[in-house]
Amino acid sequence: MASVQISEAEKVYIMHGVRDDLRVDGRGCEDYRHMEIETDVVSNTDGSAKVRMGHTDVLVGIKAELRRPRPNVPDEGYLEFFVDCSANATPEFEGRGGEELGVELSNTLYKVFNSHRSLDLRSLCVCPGEHCWVLYVDVLLLQCDGNLFDAMSIAIKAALFNTRIPKVRVLEDEEGGKEIELSDDPYDCLRLRVDNIPCIVTLCKVGHRHVVDATLQEKACSAASLLVAVTPRGAVTCVRKLGAGSLDPDSIFEMTETGKRVGKALHAPLMELLQKDESLGKKRQKVGFLA
Amino acid sequence: MPVDTKRVRGPEESQSPVLFLPPSTQSPAGRSGQGARGNADIRPVFTRCGLVSQAKGSSYLEAGNTKIICSVYGPREIERKDETDMKSGRLVCDFRLAPFSCRKRGAWIQGSEERDLSLALLESMQPGVCLHRYPRSQIEVNVMVLENDGSILAHAVTCASMALADAGIEMYDLVLGCSLRQDGDACLVDPDVLEEKGSWQSGYEENQGRVTLALLPNLGQVSGLQADGEMREDALPAAVRTCIDGCHKMYPVVQQAILRAVKKKAPPPEK
Amino acid sequence: LSTNVTCFVRTAEPLEYHRSFLKENCRPDGRELGEFRPTTLNIGSINTAEGSALVKIGNTTVICGIKAELALPSSDAPDKGYIVPNVDLPPLCSSRFRPGPPGEQAQTASQFIADVIDSSNIIKKEDLCIEKSKLCWVLYCDIMCLDYDGNLLDACIITLLAALKNAQLPKVTINKETDLAEVELQHKRHLQIRCHPVASSFAVFDDTVIIVDPTAEEESLCRALLTAVTDEDDQLCALHKPGGISLSAEKLQDCISRAVTRNREISKLIDKVIQSTEMSK
Numbered sequence: 001m002a003s004v005q006i007s008e009a010e011k012v013y014i015m016h017g018v019r020d021d022l023r024v025d026g027r028g029c030e031d032y033r034h035m036e037i038e039t040d041v042v043s044n045t046d047g048s049a050k051v052r053m054g055h056t057d058v059l060v061g062i063k064a065e066l067r068r069p070r071p072n073v074p075d076e077g078y079l080e081f082f083v084d085c086s087a088n089a090t091p092e093f094e095g096r097g098g099e100e101l102g103v104e105l106s107n108t109l110y111k112v113f114n115s116h117r118s119l120d121l122r123s124l125c126v127c128p129g130e131h132c133w134v135l136y137v138d139v140l141l142l143q144c145d146g147n148l149f150d151a152m153s154i155a156i157k158a159a160l161f162n163t164r165i166p167k168v169r170v171l172e173d174e175e176g177g178k179e180i181e182l183s184d185d186p187y188d189c190l191r192l193r194v195d196n197i198p199c200i201v202t203l204c205k206v207g208h209r210h211v212v213d214a215t216l217q218e219k220a221c222s223a224a225s226l227l228v229a230v231t232p233r234g235a236v237t238c239v240r241k242l243g244a245g246s247l248d249p250d251s252i253f254e255m256t257e258t259g260k261r262v263g264k265a266l267h268a269p270l271m272e273l274l275q276k277d278e279s280l281g282k283k284r285q286k287v288g289f290l291a
Numbered sequence: 292m293p294v295d296t297k298r299v300r301g302p303e304e305s306q307s308p309v310l311f312l313p314p315s316t317q318s319p320a321g322r323s324g325q326g327a328r329g330n331a332d333i334r335p336v337f338t339r340c341g342l343v344s345q346a347k348g349s350s351y352l353e354a355g356n357t358k359i360i361c362s363v364y365g366p367r368e369i370e371r372k373d374e375t376d377m378k379s380g381r382l383v384c385d386f387r388l389a390p391f392s393c394r395k396r397g398a399w400i401q402g403s404e405e406r407d408l409s410l411a412l413l414e415s416m417q418p419g420v421c422l423h424r425y426p427r428s429q430i431e432v433n434v435m436v437l438e439n440d441g442s443i444l445a446h447a448v449t450c451a452s453m454a455l456a457d458a459g460i461e462m463y464d465l466v467l468g469c470s471l472r473q474d475g476d477a478c479l480v481d482p483d484v485l486e487e488k489g490s491w492q493s494g495y496e497e498n499q500g501r502v503t504l505a506l507l508p509n510l511g512q513v514s515g516l517q518a519d520g521e522m523r524e525d526a527l528p529a530a531v532r533t534c535i536d537g538c539h540k541m542y543p544v545v546q547q548a549i550l551r552a553v554k555k556k557a558p559p560p561e562k
Numbered sequence: 563l564s565t566n567v568t569c570f571v572r573t574a575e576p577l578e579y580h581r582s583f584l585k586e587n588c589r590p591d592g593r594e595l596g597e598f599r600p601t602t603l604n605i606g607s608i609n610t611a612e613g614s615a616l617v618k619i620g621n622t623t624v625i626c627g628i629k630a631e632l633a634l635p636s637s638d639a640p641d642k643g644y645i646v647p648n649v650d651l652p653p654l655c656s657s658r659f660r661p662g663p664p665g666e667q668a669q670t671a672s673q674f675i676a677d678v679i680d681s682s683n684i685i686k687k688e689d690l691c692i693e694k695s696k697l698c699w700v701l702y703c704d705i706m707c708l709d710y711d712g713n714l715l716d717a718c719i720i721t722l723l724a725a726l727k728n729a730q731l732p733k734v735t736i737n738k739e740t741d742l743a744e745v746e747l748q749h750k751r752h753l754q755i756r757c758h759p760v761a762s763s764f765a766v767f768d769d770t771v772i773i774v775d776p777t778a779e780e781e782s783l784c785r786a787l788l789t790a791v792t793d794e795d796d797q798l799c800a801l802h803k804p805g806g807i808s809l810s811a812e813k814l815q816d817c818i819s820r821a822v823t824r825n826r827e828i829s830k831l832i833d834k835v836i837q838s839t840e841m842s843k
Contacts, residue, residue, distance in 0.1 A: 071310055100406075107407040111519045118521070224418075226516070236527050239502075239518035246418035246512035249535060253528050260524060297664045299676050301646035305633035305700045308732055311745040343709045344621035345656040345778075356609050360708055362654045385661055387652060390704040391611040391627025399650065399664075399704075433654035435708070437625065438608050 003092075004216045011221045015207040023211065023218070030262055032213045037154065037270075039162040039277060047163025051155040054215065055145035057089075060155040061138045064165045066180070069125065069132040077124020077132035079114050081106040083139045083152075090144050105148070109139070112229040112238045113156065118197050123190070127170045131180065133190075135163070146216045149227055153200035154270065160197060161274045164189040198229040198237045199266050201259040205247060210255050212262050226255045230263025232271075298399060307395045333469070333481040333537055336544045338450075340457040340552035348458025350548070352450040355483055356440035361450040363458040366428035380425030384413040386447060388436045394484070408444055415448045415468065415505035415515025421461040430460055441483040445470040448505045448515065449541060456549050464507035465545060466514055469537030473500040473526055480537050498523045504534035508542050577783050584771050591620075591777065596820060598775040601828070603720070603835045606728045613729025613753075617721040619775065621711035623655075626721040628703050628729045632743060635691060635698045643690020643698035647675040649705045649718055656710035656778070667714075674802055675705065675718055678791055682759045682799040684726060689754055693736050697743055701729070712778040715789045715802070719761040724832050728839075729753050759799045760828045761791045762821035766806065772813060774820060788814075790821040794829060 006014075014024060021028050033054040042048040045061035052058075069076060083105040085098035093101065113119065124133040137159070139152055167183040167190055183189075204214035204225040211218055214225070223245025229238035239256065241247065247255070328334065334355035343349035346362035353359075369381055386409040390397045412434065420430070432454065434447045448468030455462060472482040475498055479486050487501065500520025507514055513535075518527060572579045572590075583590050593599070599620030608614035611627035635642060649671035651659045659665060664672070679685075690699040703725065705718050733749035736742070765776035765784035776784060786806025791799045798818060803809070 103403055103406055104410055107403055115519075115521055231521070234524050235521050236500075236524070237519065237521050239516055239527065241414060241513070241516040243414070244417045246507060246510075246514040247516075248512050249531060252513055252516065252531060256527055295663075297669050298648050299646055299672050301644050301700050301702065302633040302636065305631035305644075307631055308734065308743075308745045311632070311734070311743045312747065343623075343655065344711055345709060346654075358608070360654065364653075364657045367657075385653060387654075389625075389627060389706055390648075390702065391608060391614065391629050394610055396629040396631060396702055399648065431653065433652065435652060435654050435706075437627075438610050440609070 004220055006217055006220050010217070014218055014221050018206045018209050018211055018218070018221075021209075025215070027213075029209055029211045030258065032150075032266075033215075035154070037158055037273060037277075039158050039274065046165060047159045047161075049155045049158035049162055051151050051158065053145075053147060053151045053154075053213065055143055056147060056151045057141075057143040058148070058151045058155045059140040059142055060152070060159040061140075062159050062163050063136045063138070064133045064163070065136065066126065066131050066168075067134040069129060073121075074129040075125045075132075076116075076121040077134060078121060079110070079119070079135045079137055081109040081113075081137045081139065083109070083141065085141050088143075089141045093141075105139070105152070108149070108227070108238070108240065109137070109152065109156070111240075112153065112198060112200060113137075115237050117235075118231060118237060119160070120193055123192070124165075126168055126180070127178065130178070131170075133165055135160075144216075146219055147202055147213045149200045149202050150213060153198070153229070154266075157194055157197045157199060157270065158274055160192050161194045162278075163192055165192075166190070195271075196231050196233070198231045199263050199270070200227055200229045200238075201263045201266070202227050202242075203255045203259055205245070205251060205255070210251070210258065212258070226252065226259070228256055228259030228263065230260050232264065232267040234260050234264050236260065295400070309394060330477055331480050331533065331536075333540050334483075336541060338453065338544060338548045340453055340548050341555070346454075346458070348454045348456070348460070350450050350453035350457055352446055352453070354440075354442065354446050354481065356438055357443060357446055357483075358437040359434060359443065359446050359450045360437060361432065361434045361447070361454040363430065363432055363451075363454045363460065365430040365458075366425040366460070367431075369427055369429045378423065378426055380422040380427070381429040382413060382417055382420055382422060382432065383429055384409050384416060384432045384434070384451070386412050386434045386436075388439060388443075392436045392439045408447070411444055411503075411515065411517055412447055412451060416451055416455070416466055418512065418514040419452060419462050419464055419466040419507055420455065421463060424461045430455075430458075439484060441485075441487045442468075442470040442481050442503075444468065444503045444517070445481070445505075449545060453545055453549060457552055464509045464512075465542075466505050467508055467538040467541050467545065468503065468505045468515070469534040469541065470501065470503040471530055471534055471537070473498060473502070473520065473522055473530055475499070478530065478533055480533060498526055500526070500530070502527075502530045502534055504531060504538070506535055506538040508539060576779070580767065580780065580783055584767055584773070589773065589780075593775075595771070595773045598824065598827075599777075601720070601831065603724055603831055605724050605835050605839050611725075612731060613725045613727075615721045615724035615728055617717050617724065618709075619713055619717050619720075620777065621709055622707075622713055622717050623709040624705060624707050624714070624717040624721045626703060626705045626718075626725040628701055628725050630729070630731050631700045631702065632692075632697055632734065633700045635695055637695075639687070640695040641691045642687035644700040645679055645685065645687065645690070645703065646700060647679060647703040647705065647722065648672050649675060649707070649714075651707050651710065651714075655707040658710070670804070671714055671718060674715060674789075674800070675703075675722060678719060678759055678761075678800050679722075682757045682791070682793060684723065684755060684757050684759065685753055686756055692734050692743075697734070697736060699731060701726075710778060712776050712781045713763050716761045716763050716775065719759060719791065720828055720832070723755075723758060723760070724835070726753055727755055727832065727836060757799070758794045758825070758829055758832075759791045760793075760821070760825040761789050761800075762817070762824040763787065763789045764817050764820075766809060769807060770813075772817065774824075788817060790818050792818065792821045792825050794825060796822050796825075
């Protein structure tokens with residue numbers, strides 16, 4: 001993953017700051033950086049969102065396609081994740097490096113989001129055993145400045161909120177043959193319930209404390225971080241230790257506690273923002289990529 | 292799909308006979324079939340060091356029907372020289388599932404699940420190895436699952452740390468793994484493959500999840516943690532504690548096996 | 563001191579070191595020229611496979627797992643099933659193998675095993691057909707080396723044969739009404755093994771000295787390698803001699819005779835292990 005080299009003196013400075021709950025950019029340990037969220041940014045997807053967090057920039061597009069359900073779960077649709085680590089984001093992504101990270105990130109996203117309880121996968125089923133909607137979630141990393149996971153999860157949640165899947169009906173003719181009919185009205189579409197979709201909070205252990213939304217400099221001071229995916233109700237859907245270091249059990253408990261607290265607090269303003277954005281409808285000012 | 296010209300190929304498509312079973316007969320889960328294993332019990336573990344003659348160190352571990360073999364090569368000269376930090380050594384982990392190890396046949400080409408497991412294994416092992424003692428060199432850990440009957444990542448961690456010890460690689464501590472399956476209020480330690488999956492219906496029930504933890508037992512540090520599913524707030528810390536206990540239960544067995552291997556390599560002087 | 567010197571000679575002049583032993587009609591590991599390493603067999607230990615076997619020849623350890631799947635027969639052989647053997651030499655088994663796609667040696671071994679299966683008719687492919695042009699079995703015979711110390715091919719053939727003898731397939735019928743396959747796990751039957759091929763490998767040193775069952779070190783030093791596969795009727799099924807120096811017809815005849823006795827020994831071993839495995843159930 002993207003990283004920076006910093007000197008020992010800088011490390012000490014950052015660690016002392018974190019100890020006193022004052023970070024280099026003036027934040028407290030549990031504060032996020034300024035965040036910009038925009039939905040419906042790519043017109044030829046079924047749902048999209050762009051999130052900017054500090055200098056980290058992530059674009060998510062969702063496309064829905066009709067496919068055959070998986071044989072072991074015939075009455076559910078499913079999600080597929082693909083993370084593209086653009087070489088523009090950081091030179092490290094050139095060649096194989098980006099590819100490996102992409103697989104790693106998409107595997108983790110799959111674990112976080114593809115739970116029955118976070119998204120109603122049954123609503124994606126059109127005809128059990130034969131047709132279901134598959135949501136292809138494409139994540140494009142435009143710029144990396146730390147905390148990729150949190151930015152990606154927020155962008156995915158926003159894009160899922162924005163997703164509109166055309167309504168289809170299954171017609172049966174006399175001979176028992178089935179046909180799929182697409183609704184004529186383009187505004188007649190299926191929306192996803194995103195109430196229970198988790199957000200990822202990555203906590204970086206710096207010294208004896210941990211920080212939320214670490215920058216690359218802060219990450220360079222830390223040996224281990226903990227990824228916690230939290231639903232709005234406070235249930236944990238995924239935990240993963242990242243990095244080369246180890247953690248003692250007590251700090252794991254503290255970090256998951258903080259993760260839950262921060263994650264819960266993140267959901268309400270996010271949903272409010274998304275709803276407000278949508279209520280503006282056509283009047284919404286498009287910012288796009290020039291922001 | 293790229294065509295694999297380096298292997299003997301079969302038909303384009305084939306399906307496991309399991310898919311053609313009537314749904315009612317498909318694997319009822321439950322710990323009762325296993326006999327008298329309590330929810331907090333780990334399966335009996337059989338383990339040996341030094342079975343692969345060609346490797347610097349190796350180990351074999353059997354827990355219930357789960358069978359894992361691991362070999363360690365190195366330290367040898369680093370292969371990819373573009374790494375910026377040459378002051379410390381590099382640990383390379385390769386996690387493979389044999390094609391016949393699961394109920395459904397796996398492919399020879401490493402899939403995303405195996406890559407994910409390789410990474411998880413690496414992150415769990417790294418904190419235990421004194422990599423600063425091996426500058427400019429790499430240590431390779433190859434894990435092969437011969438039969439998957441659940442908790443493979445946890446047992447692979449234990450198996451890998453035994454192989455590293457057998458290879459004489461300097462370590463801060465052993466690394467032990469343990470996993471559990473949270474199924475409602477029940478908490479099944481060291482689940483087998485049926486318990487791991489549960490019925491797919493149970494995905495809709497409360498408090499479902501899987502946790503795998505790696506522990507450095509003497510330092511009391513957790514070197515790897517993976518949890519997925521959807522667990523209640525209080526269930527996760529409890530699960531972490533249970534896994535730590537589970538790791539400690541493995542410790543004497545692992546110590547015995549290493550001791551045995553050391554005695555075999557360097558027999559104590561006869562009095 | 564003397565062990566140090568031997569060690570040095572072994573590393574610096576490996577060929578001379580081996581020759582000094584061969585002159586005395588023995589080998590560095592204490593074997594005679596025509597002696598195989600102790601061979602042990604374990605059958606049916608992998609429960610996830612339809613059939614499995616693990617064989618050890620000295621240090622060399624090879625495991626074979628057989629998975630059966632259902633497929634559509636190919637159009638040019640509608641009454642035949644498939645047997646798909648593959649040999650893998652993972653980096654686990656020796657430092658000489660790297661991760662990634664199979665190397666030359668693994669490819670050659672896979673092809674050799676496939677040829678032996680075809681030429682010896684271990685299993686008639688017609689036996690694997692369930693319904694002509696509709697459904698047949700595919701037997702994936704995945705062979706994996708866990709410890710590489712020479713003589714891979716012998717080990718592969720033994721483990722393949724033992725795993726095939728161990729394999730049991732469930733009964734499958736096609737439901738006439740729904741036209742779908744129905745699998746009955748309660749009714750399982752063994753495969754019909756029509757031929758029992760066993761391989762014996764030889765290494766040639768200095769034009770004339772022939773040793774059996776070479777170790778990895780001997781394989782790398784010898785001037786030619788030869789593998790002969792014979793069946794229980796003393797017929798030659800396959801002969802594999804990848805390059806190296808030429809060999810007189812007489813010497814070749816000696817090798818084949820040795821292979822014939824080896825076949826008897828291994829057949830006995832397989833039968834004994836299968837019997838004791840069944841007894842313990």
